[in-house]
Amino acid sequence: MEIIESLKIKEKAYIEKLENGLTIIIIPKKNTNKKHIVWGTNFGSIDNHFVDPTTNKEVRIPDGVAHFLEHKMFEQKSGVNSLDKLMSLGVEPNAYTTNDHTAYYYECTDKFYEALDELMDYVQNPYYTDENVEKEKGIIGQEIKMYEDDPSWRLYINGLDCMYHKNEIKLDIAGTVESISKIDKEMLYSCYNTFYNPSNMLIVACGNFKPEELLKDIKERLIEKKDQGKIERIYEKEDETINKKYKEDKMPISIPLFMIGFKDNPNKEQKVKRHIAIEILLNILIGKSSKLYQELYDEGLVTTRPDTGYEFSKNYAHVTIMGQSKDPKKVEEMFLKQLKEIKNNGIDDNDFKRAKRKIYGDYVIEYNDVGDIARIFLSDYMKGVQSFDYIEDFDTVNKQYVEQMLKEVFDEEKMVMSVVNCE
Amino acid sequence: MEETKIDIKKGIKFHKIVSNKFKTDLIAVFITVPLQRDTITYNALLPMVLRRGTNNIKTQQDINKELENMYGASFDCGVDKNGDNQVMKFYLEILDNQYVLENEDILKQGLKLLIDIVCNPYIENNAFLKKYVDGEKQNLKQLIEEKIDNKAKYALERCTEEMYKNKPYGMYKYGYIEDLNDIDENKLYNYYKKMLQECKIDIFITGDIKSNIEDEIRNNENIMKLAEREEKYIKEGERDIEQENNIVNESMNISQGKLVIGLDLQNMEKEKTYSAMVYNAILGGGSNSKLFQNVREKASLAYTAGSTYLKKKNNIFIRCGIEISNYNKAVDIIKKQLKDLEKGEFTEEDIDNAKRIVMSNIRNIEEEQDLQITYYYGQDFSEEKMSIKEYENRVENVNKEEIIDIAKEVKVNTIYFLKD
Structure with a gap:
């Protein structure tokens, strides 16, 4: 073997x-x-x-x-x-x-x-x-x-x-x-x-x-x-552009739900490295210690940290940010403002180091449970990825690469928003 | 897995659970107080305010920075009901020191931070910060309102309320919106100060612990400030109301009906707990169970069909998601299952299957850190010490007659149906 x-x-x-x-x-x-x-x-x-x-x-x-x-x-x-x-x-x-x-x-x-x-x-x-x-x-x-x-x-x-x-x-x-x-x-x-x-x-x-x-x-x-x-x-040919910017629905719930998405290109090389960089970025943008999260929290716009993730397989790839808020429009506005700010000013060194430590800890913790480990190896394999690479490639992800990913992946042209409002 | 229980001082215990199965350590602080209508909302709000800032780290953002620097240690807090008590729970999960990239003792740092959050909050002018209390009141309001969002959970909650009308256990663990108006930063802080000196406090750490961590706790300056106390909590709670076949219907705009049937075992002696666990597993414990087989597989009425046993209150809750028009059919089939069990219409094989499900849950306790903590907390609460092995033996020894005895004692208390 x-x-x-x-x-x-x-x-x-x-x-x-x-x-x-x-x-x-x-x-x-x-x-x-x-x-x-x-x-x-x-x-x-x-x-x-x-x-x-x-x-x-x-x-x-x-x-x-x-x-x-x-x-x-x-x-x-x-x-x-x-x-x-x-x-x-x-x-x-x-x-x-x-x-x-x-x-x-x-x-x-x-x-x-x-x-x-x-x-x-x-x-x-x-x-x-x-x-x-x-x-x-x-x-x-x-x-x-x-x-x-x-x-x-x-x-x-x-x-x-x-x-x-x-x-x-x-x-x-x-x-x-x-x-x-x-x-x-x-x-x-x-x-x-x-x-x-x-x-x-x-x-x-x-x-x-x-x-x-x-x-x-x-x-x-x-x-x-x-x-x-x-x-x-045989899969349908998919254009790189998004289908539509916004979709809204109504259901019997107490507070609206929102999802911000970024469509990514699934045909890029170095998927693991890309994935790590995106996780780091999501943490810097809207993680628990981010300026944006604190502002959203203080204004009562979110009460828990939105769930974020990068989902990809061989023919799709996208970033998701999902949460609840009484005012999803305002969340979107503030998110875009923060995105612009970081794109213009670059990533702060301390923020970068901290996010990296956190993401590293997250990857190690995944190896606590036999079920999680088996599931990770299975789903990574189906995507054409080797699971240990997340630990091994970790050091190669530097700030310059992460900043490059910020521009490439978090592109406003590729951003969508879904909202479920209260009935 | 081995637990050492250390009395830090009267009313404050440290439970050290040593186990080398994990890459993480889990630290927890549980604060136990009786469920009372006039304090329930205070207790629900407290953890939310405490997480906002400590005297040393004044903002949530800075606490989160600290946590991220500890390799993304995760902090969590909340409230739960345990019998007729309300428990405020604070957790910190942290990478074990052997996996960090530099030479640091993050367990020590994490422990200090968690105790700080619980015992050393950010205080100004002898009160909590107004901004934090106002913000968290809003958040709690939202949390209470969210009750309706998960329909399956909502139905279970409503059924419990109906069964325990005007009893402590019928209260909602997050409290009540109408209480919030009256709570401010002064009242909450005064309540907190008093509560913290009277409550039962349990500190847990589970992991591959090598250092002499109990000294860290004993010598922690916040712990040293805490008084010895007569722990006030409720060991044996109030029974539910004597009622039978209480039928409650409620409407909401939904496409799948949620049926919850609350069963009562109220006069059961404590030693019969193990038989009740096996009874519940035969009734609705898994895909072999009577409910799954008859409601889902044979009648094709549901996707979810099962039951759970609530040990602390001696209730079983049957839960199904069904087509709304099939309500009567489903209730009839469920009642027939209860009758069949009473008549002893189940096999030795059913019993073995059920026992294996229960046993596998018991064995699982050692494999998950939060389950370990819950297990030892439960033991401390009921003042019994039982090894996993002994627990397994008790279940293994349950026989058919004992299960039939349980079946005879089971009464349908409330049938709750959430429909369109």
């Missing part, structure tokens, strides 16, 4: 790519009783148009298939529901679907291998019937409704709609009640065969493991499948 190591945080990762194309990453962690394993496939809500590698034909599928598949993976031909079975072992199983991947996992302090049998069995053996597919439409319908009532979700989706013209990231991960009505079992099998091929998948495990042993145990439980090669995905 290939070993990568981060001396600073005293962690190692063991990586192996098997002949069938499956990649396995194991991060051993000695002092914990918790074990976490996640099996991910590079199939998310954005993958709705692709070339079937077995027929070489272009296929279009309704929105929400990846998520629907996730729901339907647990049912077994024997009548056993694998989620129930895993729960009954006392482990904590679950699954989730994102824009670019689907993941099945469990976390446990005991019965790891019994649970591994079940996980590897159900992910490799789909069982769909007309009845069980129909039944799921009711459950997912309720899930979609739950999200409809969630103001933060609406805020976010509207923000994406402002940034993107056609990019698939705008789609609701679960699809719509209308789009999922078109899903049937044949479609699920066909997508399963395409996207659940080992060459499109990754297993990450973190906990008190001996890597070579766990690797052997995983291999023993794999059924034979051939590497079918890369799946060609």
Whole structure:
């Protein structure tokens, strides 16, 4: 196995790519009783148009298939529901679907291998019937409704709609009640065969493991499948410009929500370095010790620090700043003023050093929990990034580079705003 | 994980929890006072004002700078209910000294800062700063108003209020907007001074602690100023009102209905807690549970369906998100599950499954620093010392008869439904 190591945080990762194309990453962690394993496939809500590698034909599928598949993976031909079975072992199983991947996992302090049998069995053996597919439409319908009532979700989706013209990231991960009505079992099998091929998948495990042993145990439980090669995905061509500046909605809430977004170019090099610089900038611009945050707080415009982040994958990238305020317009105004000021005057040395220390601490703290570690390695891998780089590349991020990113990424032309007002 | 309990002085305890599983240390200060209608809003407001500035670091911005310099240590505070008590909680999570880039003792710095925030606030003219109190009153008002924003939480909160009408536990932990007008920087400070000398104080540190940190606490000048005290707090709270099948409906513009059913186990003896935990896990503890299987999987009525057991008050809350028109159907199915449990219609396998869920939660305590703190705080509160192992054994020994006994004692107290 290939070993990568981060001396600073005293962690190692063991990586192996098997002949069938499956990649396995194991991060051993000695002092914990918790074990976490996640099996991910590079199939998310954005993958709705692709070339079937077995027929070489272009296929279009309704929105929400990846998520629907996730729901339907647990049912077994024997009548056993694998989620129930895993729960009954006392482990904590679950699954989730994102824009670019689907993941099945469990976390446990005991019965790891019994649970591994079940996980590897159900992910490799789909069982769909007309009845069980129909039944799921009711459950997912309720899930979609739950999200409809969630103001933060609406805020976010509207923000994406402002940034993107056609990019698939705008789609609701679960699809719509209308789009999922078109899903049937044949479609699920066909997508399963395409996207659940080992060459499109990754297993990450973190906990008190001996890597070579766990690797052997995983291999023993794999059924034979051939590497079918890369799946060609067809995405809508996305212009660099934003779709619209502003979108507003109304919901029964006590105080308006706002999201400021900056659309970024996903095709830039040095993504990790860029990401670190953006985190530092967000901290300097609107972090807890920033002048702007203090002003907003003093004027009663925000009560907690807005959540900020940089989201990216292979075909999208954007900055988000989300919070609540009685006057989102005023927040936007003050934010723009602060942005201009820092662009003109440059970044203060002390602010830069402090932000760097904080961001470094944040990265180290991510290595506290086996579940967080496994999730980070999985999602980074799907983006084409190596997780330890965040620690290792850290020193290379200097003020000059950060100032360059400030101009490049925090460009007013690429800025959007989404607001959810009170009814 | 090992806890050492050290009496700093009467009424003030230090809990040192040594564990080498983490890259961080977690420091916490808990202040416990009885839940009372005339002080609840004061206690909710206090942590918010205290976080604004100390006598040494006068602004929040400067506190935050200090925290960022400690590699982004994170400070958090808030209030919670614990039985019929209100607990003001202050936390500081900080990188363990072995991972910092220069040779610094940031644990010591962090501890000092946290104690400063709690015990040594910024005072002018023998009062809190007016600007801070006025600002935080606004923020608290907003926090109270936000209650409606998360519909699932709101429904649970409302159900609790209905069950504990006019009882301490029925109060909202953040207090009441109508109290705010009357609170000013003088009144709040006078209340604070008195409260700080009478309350129960618990200081916790968990992490890979190597230094003799208890001396730091004992010799901290703010701690030295605190008096010995008879801790005033409520060990056994008031029971809920004797009521059955109290039905409450409320309307809001929403697309999914939120159903919360509050169950009562009010006459249960303390030793039966473990059976109640297993009972709850069979009823709604996970995807094997009666609720998940019957409300979600078989009837396809819900996406969320489950229950939680509130140990301190001996209540179980059933919670489902359902299509509004399916209300009657859902209530019928849920009531049938309760009846089935009473009749003993569950298998040994159901019991084993439920126990494993409970056990895995127990084992998890050691794996998360805030859970460790909550666990030892709970033990201190109930004045019992139980190892994780022993806790597991108690759950393991629960048998079917004991679960049926619980099922027979369960009464539906309130059915609350939030609809359109």
